[in-house]
Amino acid sequence: MREMIRLLVVIAVFSAVSGGLLAVVQKGTKDRIEYQQLKFVKGPTIHHILEGSSNDPLVDRFKLPDGKEERNFFVGVFDGKADVVAFEVFGKGFGGDIGVMVAVNVENDEIVGIGVTTHSETPGVGSRAKTDPSLSEQFKGLPIKEPFKVKADGGQIDAISGATVTSRGVCGAVVGSGEIYMRLKKDIIEKLKAFKA
Amino acid sequence: MAKTVVQEFTKGLWAEIPPFRIVLGLCPTLAVTKSVENGIGMGIALTFVLVCSNVVISLLRNIIPKQVRIACFIVVIATFVTVVELVMQAYTYPLFLKLGIFIPLIVVNCILLGRAEAFAAKNGVISSFADGLGIGIGFTLSLTALSIIREVLGSGTFYNIPVFGPSFKPFSFMIQAPGAFVCLGLMLCVMNMLGKK
Numbered sequence: 001m002r003e004m005i006r007l008l009v010v011i012a013v014f015s016a017v018s019g020g021l022l023a024v025v026q027k028g029t030k031d032r033i034e035y036q037q038l039k040f041v042k043g044p045t046i047h048h049i050l051e052g053s054s055n056d057p058l059v060d061r062f063k064l065p066d067g068k069e070e071r072n073f074f075v076g077v078f079d080g081k082a083d084v085v086a087f088e089v090f091g092k093g094f095g096g097d098i099g100v101m102v103a104v105n106v107e108n109d110e111i112v113g114i115g116v117t118t119h120s121e122t123p124g125v126g127s128r129a130k131t132d133p134s135l136s137e138q139f140k141g142l143p144i145k146e147p148f149k150v151k152a153d154g155g156q157i158d159a160i161s162g163a164t165v166t167s168r169g170v171c172g173a174v175v176g177s178g179e180i181y182m183r184l185k186k187d188i189i190e191k192l193k194a195f196k197a
Numbered sequence: 198m199a200k201t202v203v204q205e206f207t208k209g210l211w212a213e214i215p216p217f218r219i220v221l222g223l224c225p226t227l228a229v230t231k232s233v234e235n236g237i238g239m240g241i242a243l244t245f246v247l248v249c250s251n252v253v254i255s256l257l258r259n260i261i262p263k264q265v266r267i268a269c270f271i272v273v274i275a276t277f278v279t280v281v282e283l284v285m286q287a288y289t290y291p292l293f294l295k296l297g298i299f300i301p302l303i304v305v306n307c308i309l310l311g312r313a314e315a316f317a318a319k320n321g322v323i324s325s326f327a328d329g330l331g332i333g334i335g336f337t338l339s340l341t342a343l344s345i346i347r348e349v350l351g352s353g354t355f356y357n358i359p360v361f362g363p364s365f366k367p368f369s370f371m372i373q374a375p376g377a378f379v380c381l382g383l384m385l386c387v388m389n390m391l392g393k394k
């Protein structure tokens with residue numbers, strides 16, 4: 001019995017020390033990992049839709065609480081004015097969630113650009129939503145409040161042929177982004193003031 | 198039995214070089230040696246974990262009860278592997294994405310458990326350090342050698358730099374799984390011929 005307790009104590013102490021150490025390392029690397037993930041996973045899309053901005057949107061970012069979630073917003077400075085924010089929303093695709101980065105101009109509530117970040121759509125079919133700009137280009141300059149739909153559903157967006165479900169998912173995500181944007185607009189504008197150069 | 202520290206170090210470089218002499222840890226060897234970058238990255242990660250776990254296990258060898266020693270070894274190894282995983286995510290994210298699942302799989306790498314059980318649990322801290330460093334560097338050298346052959350023949354590049362002219366047609370068999378087996382087998386054969394007296 002005594003022996004048994006000794007074994008338990010040793011294992012427990014080992015695990016506790018290891019857990020503590022890992023917590024420290026995790027805390028120390030957390031911000032850096034977050035930045036790296038943004039840079040390599042979402043970075044290319046963000047840079048693409050905010051092309052021409054004079055700042056680095058990955059550095060100029062802020063967080064806002066939205067219900068239980070926390071959302072990341074990336075700031076784009078154009079002509080010396082920080083009036084564009086990009087944020088990620090998700091829509092239901094054919095093979096799972098599609099991540100869509102939507103950039104909005106807060107002055108006129110128009111979409112500056114959208115781009116697909118992550119997806120698990122069929123390679124060569126639904127995956128074109130990310131590689132082929134013909135879908136995402138259609139959203140440029142449209143008001144974000146519009147109820148986007150693909151033409152097959154009586155909307156205004158030309159779906160990628162053969163990938164209607166994926167295109168529908170992207171539209172759904174953009175509609176969702178409009179709701180989030182209207183809900184948080186006040187806070188976004190407040191936060192943007194800090195970035196005005 | 199009484200080997201010097203230098204001998205403990207150098208045995209990992211030739212007499213007991215993994216995976217050619219100690220045929221252990223083949224899973225990452227076969228899987229990641231598609232390119233030199235991956236091979237070196239994997240080797241360095243394993244060396245770090247091996248040195249740290251050898252030192253810690255050797256320090257604690259009188260505290261660890263015999264009956265639960267394997268569990269204790271695994272806790273120590275898993276801790277260092279997680280540290281490596283976090284650090285790689287924070288500083289070399291693209292490499293981390295390429296090595297993927299093989300970083301966490303270092304935990305069950307037989308070289309680590311083998312060295313812990315066969316060496317660190319019975320020897321002093323300094324010789325355990327030398328042993329871990331030697332075996333780790335040996336493993337890195339082997340992976341690098343294997344990945345040089347596979348990358349040069351399979352992709353026609355060395356560390357992502359093209360080595361042949363544009364007329365070179367990559368022997369893509371070499372970067373696929375069967376190529377890994379054939380290449381490793383031939384290298385083992387050469388090592389055995391060299392080692393035969």
